Amino acid sequence: MDPLVNTIRPYAWGSTTALPGLFGVAPDGRPQAEMWMGAHSSAPSLVRRPDADLPLDAVIEAAPAAELGDVVLRRFGPRLPFLLKLLAANAPLSLQVHPDLAQAKVGFRIENAAGIGLEAPHRSYRDDNHKPEMVVALDAFEGLCGFRTPSECAGLLAALGLEELDPYGRVLRTEPEEDALRAVFSAFLAPPPGLVAVVAGAVGRAARTQGPHQADFELYDTIARAHPGDPGLLAALMLRTVRLGPGEGLFLGAGVPHAYVRGLAVEIMAASDNVLRCGLTSKHVDTAELLRVVRFDAPPVRVLRPVPEGPEEVYPAPVDDFRLSRVRVTEEDAAAVLDATAPHILVCTRGELRLRGSKGDVRLGPGGSVYASAGERVVIEGDGELYRATVDTGTSQVLR
Structure with missing residues (x-):
């Protein structure tokens, strides 16, 4: 699991205040329309690793089987099949x-x-x-x-x-x-x-x-x-x-x-x-x-409206390119444990969360995001809400 550095698109229709308000930072007066999280070649996220920040598309290209898992690789080829965004429209x-x-x-x-x-x-x-x-x-x-x-x-x-x-x-x-x-x-x-x-x-x-x-x-x-x-x-x-x-x-x-x-x-x-x-x-x-x-x-x-599945609430979609869910936890809850055979991106939208993975812990506030490769378990604790983007391979498991 690695923190992401994401591109914010300054399209003219974007809000000058919504994303800064979510992130808890002062607006700079410029429109901030979309924050892209993914590996699309137009604006790939950077994966923050100890030695360097690497573009996510390059990380996947270097080891597609390890990053995507066998099912996603066979179905979609050596690329992340989804793109996740925060969208803030003022016009x-x-x-x-x-x-x-x-x-x-x-x-x-x-x-x-x-x-x-x-x-x-x-x-x-x-x-x-x-x-x-x-x-x-x-x-x-x-x-x-x-x-x-x-x-x-x-x-x-x-x-x-x-x-x-x-x-x-x-x-x-x-x-x-x-x-x-x-x-x-x-x-x-x-x-x-x-x-x-x-x-x-x-x-x-x-x-x-x-x-x-x-x-x-x-x-x-x-x-x-x-x-x-x-x-x-x-x-x-x-x-x-x-x-x-x-x-x-x-x-x-x-x-x-x-x-x-x-x-x-x-x-x-x-x-x-x-x-x-x-x-x-x-x-x-x-x-x-x-x-x-x-x-x-x-x-x-x-x-x-989302359908409960364990600690997740899943939004049903008639496509296999992506699966979107919401996870909400409080300090009183047991940790939410996410297992999947596909890669996933998690973005916090409320509160403060602690995420534990095989590479260490990451703390996320609103707007913070991480990427986890296929097969990596993520444990979520704290008090807040996040959205999870992944692919339903038919063998995903979500445990409490």
């Missing part, structure tokens, strides 16, 4: 989707063949992996996730009282679900001149008027003010608003349009940085590719 993130595995492999190959550099700003596929992800709120967290049904979309648009939106409402009420969502979403991403401004004004008025959709319009008004004139506002009106309380989670699969708006959370995903954006951003927008990847259906949003 809406881009409206985006992620590709599935087949789409990512094709897109990555096409952009390589076109000679587009991996760090080029107009690149969409930065690796050949899919990016299913899960977010778990540490405080009140708001976002958009998945399409409303066509009838729900039509009702929300009608509540704005704009004649300009009537043609879109008719399509939503008369066409089959997939056709209706595709047609209106595509049209909203290339709207006629002036429509975004008119809708933004109506959204602002609706946000200040009591009614059945007021809470939703308040969130959309936040988006409109953060991204004036951006057609992503129109597309966002078609997405469900989601509000998570502390400890509640959300899983996002391939092709699901979404945008986080504000809040502090733990986020885990397959080890990928593939993002297809269509609005609410100053970064590269690839509308055509996004429309090819997005799923035009409207299943209900499922808010995840």
Whole structure:
């Protein structure tokens, strides 16, 4: 078990206070959006060892079987299959989707063949992996996730009282679900001149008027003010608003349009940085590719709550790239003992914890993290909370 030194990404939408507040340090005035914990080549964590700080991807590359274990190595190859983050949003993130595995492999190959550099700003596929992800709120967290049904979309648009939106409402009420969502979403991403401004004004008025959709319009008004004139506002009106309380989670699969708006959370995903954006951003927008990847259906949003398994509370996910759990201990508890046949990363989010492993003890406060290689037992004592990222190999054991 080794302490980690992690990169903090200073994206413009990041909070200037949330991560410093969690870490117990003074803000420096700059946005701190994401802290990355993992071995992704864009920003690998440094493993702190007595002789040197080594990039985690290099540590794994040097001894993949020892670090990952046989099951993970056979299933995913010589790489850590997940990326763990602390995410602190103070402004809406881009409206985006992620590709599935087949789409990512094709897109990555096409952009390589076109000679587009991996760090080029107009690149969409930065690796050949899919990016299913899960977010778990540490405080009140708001976002958009998945399409409303066509009838729900039509009702929300009608509540704005704009004649300009009537043609879109008719399509939503008369066409089959997939056709209706595709047609209106595509049209909203290339709207006629002036429509975004008119809708933004109506959204602002609706946000200040009591009614059945007021809470939703308040969130959309936040988006409109953060991204004036951006057609992503129109597309966002078609997405469900989601509000998570502390400890509640959300899983996002391939092709699901979404945008986080504000809040502090733990986020885990397959080890990928593939993002297809269509609005609410100053970064590269690839509308055509996004429309090819997005799923035009409207299943209900499922808010995840953890399932107890020994001292852990596990957040269920329908993928095998990662397994996320929460561990909470007090001084009165017996030590929580974590055994696994896969590597794991642990990050403290509350309190003060003592972690004991084969290489010695580590003390963690909020924001502190460690990496443990496959097969290494970690004993947790103290009074606090941490989140554990690993891979369910089918032979993991969690003991009290």
